[in-house]
Amino acid sequence: MSAFRLDGEVVLLTGATGGLGQAMARELAAAGARLALAHLDDHERASELAASLAATEVLTVAADLTDPDQVDALFDQVEARFGGCTVLVNNAGMMEESAFAEMSVEHWNRTLEADLTAPMLMCRRFVRGADGRGRIVNVSSQLAFKGARNFVSYTAAKAGVVGLTRALAREVGPGVRVNAIAPGPVITPLIADLADDPQWVAERTSGAVTGNVATPEEVAPIVVFLAAEASALLHGQVLHANGGGVMF
Incomplete structure (x- = not known):
């Protein structure tokens, strides 16, 4: 079997109905994985996505x-259907803008819960049932390394995801491999109109080699x-999928 194939693997993907999540689901299915697609409450889009992946079990x-209780229930359903999962992709999250001086504690807590606490809970439940083997892929952001005006909470949370990835890789490796990606701006349906604005693109790709906004694909x-x-x-690594916007 090709080292790039996922035949026989069960992948639990969060944030599956977003633009990036849908692209991930299609690529994972094309590689042969069976999929558990987690979403918040987007039932219609989740059903449409599952139907489009009819060639694989979803x-x-x-x-x-x-x-934590809903996380446990999610894993219980995956175990009942597939006998467990071998790969966890923590893609779900939120990004909310606020000037720091006006930022509320509620905004801060809401962002950290969605972007850092949720991946932690998912990783913890995955590790408990992994029997010493598996793979975790966390989605961070280039902003964890660059920072951004009006996105202090998001930047802090995504930097926390990097720390979570590295510390967890030390603790549960080598049997469970834990790595992350740090995308730059990605053209999803939420920002499709903004991506047509040259000034918006220039501001968000400043310093990048490619100078363009990526697609989910x-x-x-x-x-x-x-x-x-x-x-x-690869253990505890962060792959900077941001067109050279961040280099290490």
Whole structure:
């Protein structure tokens, strides 16, 4: 079997109904994975996505990933359907703008719960049932390394995802491989109109080699790579899928 294939693997993907999540689901399915697609409450879009992936076995589950009980229930459903999952992709999250001086504590807590606590809860439940083997792919952001005006809470949370990834890789490796990606701006339906504005694109790709905003289809294959045996030597790494906007 190709080191880039996922035949026989069960992938639990969060944030599956978003623009990036849908692209990830398609790439993971194309690589041979069976899929558990988690979403907050987007039942119609989840059903449409599952129908479009008819060539693979798909389970869709609605869950609030900031609630430990709902996280447990999600994993219980995956275990009942597939016998468990071998790969976890923490893609779900939120991004809310606020000037720091006016930022409320509620805004701060809401962002950290969605973007850092939820991945932690998912990782914890995955590790408990992994029997010492598996792969975790966390989605951070280039802003964790660059920062951004009016996005202090999001930047802090995504930096926390990097720390979570590295510390967890030390604790549960080598049997469970934990890595992350740090995308730059990605053209999803939520920002499709903004991506047509040259000034908006220039501001968000300043310093990048490519100088363009990525598509979900460009980012998704990197997740497949981190989920597959092709990346077997990668532990605690962050792949900067941002066109050279951040270099290490």
